[in-house]
Amino acid sequence: MERRVFLAGAAALAASAASGSAALAQTSDARARIVIAGAGAAGLALAARLRRQMPKATVILIDAKKEHHFQPGFTLVAAGLWSPADVTERNADYLPRGVEWIEQAVAEFDPDGKAVVTTGGQRVAYDFLFVATGLMLDYRAVAGMDAALIGKEGIASIYAGPAQAAASAAAIDRFIETGGVGLFGRPASEMKCAGAPLKVTFVTDDKARRRGRRGALKLVYNAHNPAVFAVPPVHDKVKALFAGRDIAVNYSHVLKAIDPGAKRATYATPAGDVTLDYDFIHVVPPMRAPDAVRNSPLPWREGPLAVDGWVEAEKATLRHPRYPEVFSVGDIAGVPRGKTAASVKWQVPVVVDNLIAETAGRTPRQTYNGYTSCPMVTAIGKAMLIEFDYDGKLTPSFPFIAPLEELWVSWLIEEKGLKGTYRAMLRGRA
Amino acid sequence: MSDFNPVTLFFILHETFGAWLWLLIGLALVLAAGIAVSVMRLRRAGRPPLRPMTAALMIGTVATALATAFIVPRWTLTDIGAFGAAIDYLVAVLLALIPAAVVASLVFMMAARRCASRHAAG
Numbered sequence: 001m002e003r004r005v006f007l008a009g010a011a012a013l014a015a016s017a018a019s020g021s022a023a024l025a026q027t028s029d030a031r032a033r034i035v036i037a038g039a040g041a042a043g044l045a046l047a048a049r050l051r052r053q054m055p056k057a058t059v060i061l062i063d064a065k066k067e068h069h070f071q072p073g074f075t076l077v078a079a080g081l082w083s084p085a086d087v088t089e090r091n092a093d094y095l096p097r098g099v100e101w102i103e104q105a106v107a108e109f110d111p112d113g114k115a116v117v118t119t120g121g122q123r124v125a126y127d128f129l130f131v132a133t134g135l136m137l138d139y140r141a142v143a144g145m146d147a148a149l150i151g152k153e154g155i156a157s158i159y160a161g162p163a164q165a166a167a168s169a170a171a172i173d174r175f176i177e178t179g180g181v182g183l184f185g186r187p188a189s190e191m192k193c194a195g196a197p198l199k200v201t202f203v204t205d206d207k208a209r210r211r212g213r214r215g216a217l218k219l220v221y222n223a224h225n226p227a228v229f230a231v232p233p234v235h236d237k238v239k240a241l242f243a244g245r246d247i248a249v250n251y252s253h254v255l256k257a258i259d260p261g262a263k264r265a266t267y268a269t270p271a272g273d274v275t276l277d278y279d280f281i282h283v284v285p286p287m288r289a290p291d292a293v294r295n296s297p298l299p300w301r302e303g304p305l306a307v308d309g310w311v312e313a314e315k316a317t318l319r320h321p322r323y324p325e326v327f328s329v330g331d332i333a334g335v336p337r338g339k340t341a342a343s344v345k346w347q348v349p350v351v352v353d354n355l356i357a358e359t360a361g362r363t364p365r366q367t368y369n370g371y372t373s374c375p376m377v378t379a380i381g382k383a384m385l386i387e388f389d390y391d392g393k394l395t396p397s398f399p400f401i402a403p404l405e406e407l408w409v410s411w412l413i414e415e416k417g418l419k420g421t422y423r424a425m426l427r428g429r430a
Numbered sequence: 431m432s433d434f435n436p437v438t439l440f441f442i443l444h445e446t447f448g449a450w451l452w453l454l455i456g457l458a459l460v461l462a463a464g465i466a467v468s469v470m471r472l473r474r475a476g477r478p479p480l481r482p483m484t485a486a487l488m489i490g491t492v493a494t495a496l497a498t499a500f501i502v503p504r505w506t507l508t509d510i511g512a513f514g515a516a517i518d519y520l521v522a523v524l525l526a527l528i529p530a531a532v533v534a535s536l537v538f539m540m541a542a543r544r545c546a547s548r549h550a551a552g
Contacts, residue, residue: 081507381503381512397434400517408508408518415506420446429441 030359038132039063042330048428077165084162109296143257179216180279195374222253310334342373468542482541490534497526
């Protein structure tokens with residue numbers, strides 16, 4: 001039924017779409033064997049496009065996870081506006097027909113043998129491999145921290161999952177009720193959705209103001225380096241907003257340990273360790289490549305992206321320079337930016353179109369410019385639609401939406417528009 | 431923005447609204463048919479559509495204002511205080527036109543029916 005509905009709608013509208021449509025993308029008749037490691041946003045979007053654009057290829061998806069989480073919605077769960085059910089779906093509902101799903105995790109990558117080995121011991125050979133495993137939240141890298149503590153002892157963390165985001169919402173509400181010092185921040189590692197720690201800070205401030213409790217709170221944002229955001233104009237704007245809302249900022253503070261019982265957090269700073277008391281803390285864990293990737297030959301061997309095991313990739317094509325039949329997409333890709341669903345939306349067509357061109361005997365020409373997007377929620381009902389590329393240049397999609405202005409229309413996109421776009425992306429339609 | 435071609439937009443709308451999108455399209459078709467029937471009825475009765483149109487425009491304007499102030503902000507989990515820039519009001523009004531158009535269409539059909547009936551009775 002779903003398929004018929006889509007086909008009917010697409011047929012009706014196709015006549016008005018002159019060109020450039022995903023539905024009209026080029027195809028390849030190559031009988032390649034393609035393995036996709038990971039069924040997150042990137043993996044499912046890849047599977048949908050490859051199935052449609054390479055109808056004679058064998059497409060195999062490997063992932064043990066059955067649930068699918070709309071992670072951009074975790075902030076809204078933490079704001080108490082959405083429920084965990086609003087961000088929880090099933091991978092099976094997005095699996096394209098004709099794609100084989102091996103419901104196991106990848107245990108080992110063997111790019112020299114052009115195969116991966118699953119946790120069940122199955123060796124799966126490939127002609128082309130797409131690494132889309134996502135990343136690992138390394139809570140234990142913060143001494144004293146454990147994901148099980150989320151929602152307890154004044155500890156929040158929206159990244160761990162829908163239930164933990166909801167527990168964080170309750171922790172924020174309790175903090176606003178009792179008052180005290182709230183600490184926010186981000187890790188020094190590469191991370192997904194680098195705007196989320198700022199959003200949680202803004203949301204806490206806004207909820208406290210709405211309840212007339214802002215005076216009872218002291219909010220402190222601990223930036224990991226000398227900026228609150230990597231893109232200079234965004235840094236300037238957020239800094240000004242923080243100042244206007246009485247949110248203090250400590251620069252070059254990296255969380256290294258917490259003592260949940262004593263409610264004390266220790267930060268590494270250029271001047272040595274600093275310990276701060278808190279009543280509430282939003283912990284954002286360091287993020288790393290999963291062990292199967294880190295222990296393989298795929299990661300960068302030197303440079304800043306080597307430390308946490310991100311897959312080596314040419315940043316314009318996401319192709320592995322040492323293993324040209326390997327591509328990495330999404331959070332795991334070792335490129336300077338791009339750990340957001342918005343990045344995936346732009347990365348997937350590039351790698352798929354290039355593979356199709358190559359297998360059809362044409363020259364691959366598509367490039368990814370590092371596009372990423374962060375609808376930065378600055379209050380409930382207001383957001384800044386920030387989009388930028390590898391160079392940190394702002395690249396607004398809509399000429400009528402000022403990227404550094406707090407707008408309800410940007411909130412509308414965040415609250416109503418993103419989920420539909422994300423789902424369409426999973427089906428290879430956006 | 432060039433990425434948002436009609437086909438992509440259709441799929442995004444479908445994924446956003448699901449079955450509601452088809453209900454809305456169905457409702458729009460029913461209302462359009464109702465308006466066409468009302469206009470034909472007025473023609474047969476030899477009555478101009480001015481009064482039903484005026485009533486529909488007046489009620490539609492009020493409905494637009496009410497929907498802009500209450501329904502649209504509430505639908506996005508906020509209140510009218512979130513609107514700050516001209517673009518916010520513009521987009522909110524455009525969204526408010528959807529329920530307002532439904533109300534205006536119903537008012538037009540009812541007024542046209544009454545007009546035509548009065549003429550027939552007279």
